[in-house]
Amino acid sequence: xxxxxxxxxxxxxxxxxxxxxxxxxxxxxxxxxxxxxxxxxxxxxxxxxxxxxxxxxxxxxxxxxxxxxxxxxxxxxxxxxxxxxxxxxxxxxxxxxxxxxxxxxxxxxxxxxxxxxxxxxxxxxxxxxxxxxxxxxxxxxxxxxxxxxxxxxxxxxxxxxxxxxxxxxxxxxxxxxxxxxxxxxxxxxxxxxxxxxxxxxxxxxxxxxxxxxxxxxxxxxxxxxxxxxxxxxxxxxxxxxxxxxxxxxxxxxxxxxxxxxxxxxxxxxxxxxxxxxxxxxxxxxx
Amino acid sequence: xxxxxxxxxxxxxxxxxxxxxxxxxxxxxxxxxxxxxxxxxxxxxxxxxxxxxxxxxxxxxxxxxxxxxxxxxxxxxxxxxxxxxxxxxxxxxxxxxxxxxxxxxxxxxxxxxxxxxxxxxxxxxxxxxxxxxxxxxxxxxxxxxxxxxxxxxxxxxxxxxxxxxxxxxxxxxxxxxxxxxxxxxxxxxxxxxxxxxxxxxxxxxxxxxxxxxxxxxxxxxxxxxxxxxxxxxxxxxxxxxxxxxxxxxxxxxxxxxxxxxxxxxxxxxxxxxxxx
Numbered sequence: 001x002x003x004x005x006x007x008x009x010x011x012x013x014x015x016x017x018x019x020x021x022x023x024x025x026x027x028x029x030x031x032x033x034x035x036x037x038x039x040x041x042x043x044x045x046x047x048x049x050x051x052x053x054x055x056x057x058x059x060x061x062x063x064x065x066x067x068x069x070x071x072x073x074x075x076x077x078x079x080x081x082x083x084x085x086x087x088x089x090x091x092x093x094x095x096x097x098x099x100x101x102x103x104x105x106x107x108x109x110x111x112x113x114x115x116x117x118x119x120x121x122x123x124x125x126x127x128x129x130x131x132x133x134x135x136x137x138x139x140x141x142x143x144x145x146x147x148x149x150x151x152x153x154x155x156x157x158x159x160x161x162x163x164x165x166x167x168x169x170x171x172x173x174x175x176x177x178x179x180x181x182x183x184x185x186x187x188x189x190x191x192x193x194x195x196x197x198x199x200x201x202x203x204x205x206x207x208x209x210x211x212x213x214x215x216x217x218x219x220x221x222x223x224x225x226x227x228x229x230x231x232x233x234x235x236x237x238x239x240x241x242x243x244x245x246x247x248x249x250x251x252x253x254x255x256x257x258x259x260x261x262x263x264x265x266x267x268x269x270x271x272x273x274x275x276x277x278x279x280x281x282x283x284x285x286x
Numbered sequence: 287x288x289x290x291x292x293x294x295x296x297x298x299x300x301x302x303x304x305x306x307x308x309x310x311x312x313x314x315x316x317x318x319x320x321x322x323x324x325x326x327x328x329x330x331x332x333x334x335x336x337x338x339x340x341x342x343x344x345x346x347x348x349x350x351x352x353x354x355x356x357x358x359x360x361x362x363x364x365x366x367x368x369x370x371x372x373x374x375x376x377x378x379x380x381x382x383x384x385x386x387x388x389x390x391x392x393x394x395x396x397x398x399x400x401x402x403x404x405x406x407x408x409x410x411x412x413x414x415x416x417x418x419x420x421x422x423x424x425x426x427x428x429x430x431x432x433x434x435x436x437x438x439x440x441x442x443x444x445x446x447x448x449x450x451x452x453x454x455x456x457x458x459x460x461x462x463x464x465x466x467x468x469x470x471x472x473x474x475x476x477x478x479x480x481x482x483x484x485x486x487x488x489x490x491x492x493x494x495x496x497x498x499x500x501x502x503x504x505x506x507x508x509x510x511x512x513x514x515x516x517x518x519x520x521x522x523x524x525x526x527x528x529x530x531x532x533x534x535x536x537x538x539x540x541x542x543x544x545x546x547x548x549x550x551x552x553x554x555x556x557x558x559x560x561x562x
Contacts, residue, residue: 043459044428044429150327179326179483180326180483180523180524180525181326206455206456206457209528246459248458250528251527251529251532252532254549255529255549258549258553259560262553262557263561265561275531278532279532279535283539283541285560286542
């Protein structure tokens with residue numbers, strides 16, 4: 001990533017909620033580059049959501065606590081720029097779509113953020129149309145958000161974020177409240193936006209198999225700290241260390257690890273992390 | 287069969303507005319089984335299981351719990367036999383402390399005070415809630431709050447537990463705890479019905495899978511059989527766990543004898559073949 005432009009620069013970030021007695025984030029330093037697809041893994045309570053809220057300046061502007069260190073999003077220091085300003089470059093999508101949907105129609109839902117920015121009406125229509133097209137909800141403008149399926153609602157949340165034409169899309173367990181079809185839809189849309197529109201995706205997820213297939217980089221958090229940061233192969237190869245902090249690795253990685261540890265059988269130089277990699281190696285070996 | 291605890295015979299359910307949610311459902315669940323009920327949202331799975339504790343009554347057909355027709359039975363009567371653990375514990379918890387939450391169900395069933403205390407203590411031990419007993423359920427994080435939801439049904443000692451998405455949105459540690467608890471409930475003699483999208487739960491914990499699509503039961507078989515059925519998996523948009531998919535691909539290529547559902551079985555199967 002030598003030539004890539006940093007979009008998120010975090011230096012020595014610590015944060016303690018005013019209601020808590022111990023820090024939620026401890027001395028995190030991290031750079032994320034333009035166009036990356038980054039997966040954030042960690043147990044509930046590891047600090048994933050807190051970190052995400054620091055990226056769009058909700059922390060420290062709207063949530064009170066003690067913050068140290070700096071966070072720059074697209075070069076803007078979150079101490080100096082309010083969430084309203086940062087909303088133009090970074091969009092957040094939460095785990096439960098119902099929490100962020102409030103309007104009578106799909107179109108109004110998307111218009112909400114644009115109105116706050118003072119976008120002219122004609123331009124707004126075009127943005128709404130384009131955003132819905134990007135997430136596969138074309139023609140749904142007049143539907144009520146609450147009539148949509150879980151997967152559609154979550155794609156609408158993504159469309160609302162996209163309408164602001166952000167460089168970065170941050171998603172907090174976006175599939176934890178949708179059924180398997182909905183999951184496929186949400187993952188596919190995120191991957192498409194990343195590949196085709198070059199939007200940087202930062203996604204917190206528990207589905208390690210899916211993240212191994214999609215993400216360029218995996219960041220693992222534990223107890224407020226970043227404990228692993230690397231490619232899926234680099235990170236998931238630490239099978240036992242990840243297990244120690246309660247995380248699992250993709251099943252094919254665990255398989256390769258157990259073959260090596262228990263049976264002294266080395267499948268390949270690197271552990272497979274996706275099913276296609278494992279299939280290819282095993283077809284050659286069997 | 288003598289030990290069938292839940293029987294559905296030609297069960298139909300139509301919601302107001304002529305919405306057909308379930309048709310021609312025939313199903314027998316035996317005492318001590320762990321059964322997974324799967325299907326997309328809207329396929330009829332929640333409608334099906336809500337008939338087991340009388341939250342819904344058949345529009346047509348019959349549901350028998352322990353041999354008794356649920357028609358004419360009240361929810362309170364059925365609650366002694368069938369406990370329903372909601373997906374969202376907030377829909378279920380309302381007492382001021384975990385202890386009070388655990389006592390509420392059995393007290394409502396008229397259990398003696400002495401036994402209520404006994405059941406409460408057993409539940410605290412079973413679900414490892416020792417440090418939470420005096421906390422308000424809403425002061426507890428979501429993963430543990432879900433366990434409190436399960437525990438508050440456990441104190442009612444139902445013969446059947448219905449768990450609605452017990453692992454959805456949970457991290458790996460809590461997910462593993464829930465798997466262990468489901469097996470322990472069965473070891474204590476309970477029947478467990480899990481409505482779930484968690485494919486690892488279905489592959490590693492349940493004995494049998496009931497698959498619904500478009501208001502019908504389209505499959506009722508052991509997990510190995512369901513996960514091996516490509517057409518069924520695709521038509522229901524269900525993705526088998528990675529090892530199941532890998533073993534199937536290798537089997538199709540003539541390189542592996544059959545489907546495996548968990549990593550250790552697959553490792554054992556591969557070790558012999560790769561060692562040669």
